[in-house]
Amino acid sequence: MTLPVILAIGAVGVGMILIAVVLDRRARRARIGRPIDREVLRVDVLAAIDRNDFVEGVRIYRRATGAGLVEAKEAVEGLALNRR
Known part of the structure; x- marks a missing residue:
C-alpha cells in the first residue's frame, strides 16, 4: 500500500472513534435528569x-x-x- 492510502485509512479510523465518543457523551447527557x-x-x-x-x-x-x-x-x- 502506498503512504497516502495508509494515512487515509488511519484518518477514517480516528474520525470514527471521535464520532463514537461524541455520540456516547450526548447519550449520557440525555439520561441525566431523567427519572x-x-x-x-x-x-x-x-x-x-x-x-x-x-x-x-x-x-x-x-x-x-x-x-x-x-x-x-x-x-x-x-x-x-x-x-x-
Missing part, C-alpha cells in the same frame, strides 16, 4: 445476576443511571450481596 424507576432497575439487574451475567447487570445499571464503570460495578455487587 429512574429504582424498583424496575433493581429487578432488571437481579434478573441479569440470576442468569449469571454480572457484566450485563453492570451494563443495565450504567445505561439506566449514567454511572461510571466502578460505581456501577459496586452497586451491582451490593445488590448481589444483599440478595444472599
Whole structure:
C-alpha cells in the first residue's frame, strides 16, 4: 500500500472513534435528569445476576443511571450481596 492510502485509512479510523465518543457523551447527557424507576432497575439487574451475567447487570445499571464503570460495578455487587 502506498503512504497516502495508509494515512487515509488511519484518518477514517480516528474520525470514527471521535464520532463514537461524541455520540456516547450526548447519550449520557440525555439520561441525566431523567427519572429512574429504582424498583424496575433493581429487578432488571437481579434478573441479569440470576442468569449469571454480572457484566450485563453492570451494563443495565450504567445505561439506566449514567454511572461510571466502578460505581456501577459496586452497586451491582451490593445488590448481589444483599440478595444472599
